[in-house]
Amino acid sequence: MGIARRDLLRWGAGAGGAAAVGSLFGVPSAARASGTSTTPGGLATDSWMGRLDGNLSLLDLTVPGTHDSCCQNPWYGTEWSHTQNWGLPQQLQEGVRFLDIRCNGLEGAPDELGIYHADAYQHLRLQDVLDQCRSFLQAHPGETVLMRLKNEHAGGQALDDTEFQRRVNHYLDDLGYRALFHLYGWPTLGAARGKVVLIADFANPWGLIGWSSGQNDWFDTQDVWQISGLDPLGEKGRDIVAQFDKAFLNPTYPRMFVNFLSYAGGYWPKTSSQTLMDRAVYPYLNARTGQRARFGIVPMDFPDFHVNVLQMLIDKNFV
Template structure:
C-alpha cells in the first residue's frame, strides 16, 4: 500500500509496547510498517520504523536542526537562540539529524565536552546529549540519528588537537562506542537502526564520514553535497533561493553517491527566529508545489521547527511515494 505524504503523520498510529520490549530494530521496523500500512499514518517518534531496512540513508529525506542545543537565549542572547525544543523533544517530534558543536568542558581535566555556540556554553554537556540520544533509541530502536560533531572554535576551554582523544574517551572509557555506527560509507537504514551515525568535523584520521571543508558556500567532498550559506545574503529571499536550488540539485542527482545536506538557517539581518519566519514560507511553498514528485531531498537542518511544523511534517511525509 502506498502511503499518502499528506496524511502520514496527521493521525498517529501507535506502535505496540510489546514490539518495543521483545523485538530488536528489525522486528520493530516490521511492526511500524504494518501499523503505518494499515492506517496510512505513522507517529513522528517512529517514522523511520515504517521504512524498509534496505533503504540507504542516501535515498531519504531527513529533517534536522541547526545548532541543535541552542535552546536558551541566556546562553549568548537571541543571536545564538536557534531552537525551542531540546534534544529529547526534537527526536520525539521526528528530527533525525543533530548539529552538535563541542569543545572542552571546564574543570573536567580534558575528558569531557561542553556544547557551545561560538564562545557561549549552552548549559549541556556531550554526555547529556548522548544520554538523551541513547534513551530515545532504547525506546525507538527502529530509528537512527545522524550526528554532525563539530569542534566549535572560539571557546575558553579549547582542547585543540586533542579533540579526537576526548572523543575516543567517550567511545571507550565512558562506554559509548556501541551506540555509534562509525563507517566511511552511507549505511542502509537497517544497518543504522538503533545507533548514531557520526559525521566528523574536526581534525582526525578516523575511517568515518567527514564533513566538507570550507564555509558559507556550496561545498562537496566524496561523501556530501552541502549548502550552508548563512552570511552575505542581503535579503531572506536570497537564502530561500539557495535552499530551493539545493533541493533542485538533489532532485537532479537522485542516484548520487553523495548525501545532500541543505541548511535553511541564515545569520544575516535578524535573530534566527525572525529569519526562520522570513525564509520558511518560501521553502514550504516550494515543497507544496512538488508534493507529487517521487524524489528524495537529503538532510534538511532547520531553526525552530516548532514554529514551522508544516515543513517538518512535509519532510517526513516525503519519504513515502
C-alpha cells in the same frame, strides 16, 4: 534589513517584548498536548523510519534536522544564538533525525566535552546528548540519528585537534559509548537502526564520515549563512530551492545532500527563519505535495514554529 542588537535588547526587555514575539510567531507547538504526533500522511513522527525498508541507503532518504540543535535557551548566549525551542528529546519525538552538535572543552573537566554555540556554553555535556539519543533509540529501535559532531574551536575552552580526538576516544571507550555509534561509511537504514551515525566535523586519522560545509567525497552541502546585497534572504531562499532541485534531479548522486534552511547574516534567527519558510520553503514543498524526493539532510531553526515543513519532509520518504 536585519534587527540591530540594541533594538533586540530593548524589544526583548519586559512584558512588551514578550508580547511582540508572541504576536509575531504565535504559541510554540511545544505547548501542544503531549502524545505522539502524526504527519499529514498518517505517520507517527516518533517512529517514521521504522516504516521504511531497511535495505534503503541513508543516501536515499529525506532527513529533517536542526541547526545548532542544543541552543535552546537565549540566556546561554543571546537571542542571536537562540535557534531552538524544543530540547533534544522532543526534537526526536517530533521526527527530527539529524542533530548539529558543537563542542568545546568543558571547564573544570579535563576529559569532557561541553556543548557550545561559539564560546557560549549551553549547559549540556556531550554525555547528556548521547544519553538522550540512546534513551530515544532504545525506545524506538527502528530509528537512527545522524549526528554532526563539531570541534567549535572557540573561546577559552577551545581544543586543538589532538586533544579533541583524545576526548572523543574517552567517550567512545572509557565512558562506553562506542557501541552506540555507526562510525564508518554510509550504512543502510537497517544497519543504522538503533545507532547514532557519527559525522565528524573535526580533524581525525580514523576514516570517519567527514563533514563538509561545501563538497567532499561524503557531502554536497548548501550552508550559505551570510550574503551581501539588498535582498540577502531572497538570495538565500533561491539557494535553498536550487539545492532542493539539485537533489531531486540527481536521485543516484553518491553524496549526501545537505540543505540548511537557517540563516544568520545580521538577522534575528526567528525573523530569518520565518521569512525563508514563508517565501521559499513552504511554497516549494507545498507545490510538490505527493511527490517523493530524496532531499538528504535538511536542518532548520525552530521546527516548533514550522511543524508543517518538518512533517512534509518526513512524508517525502513515503509518497
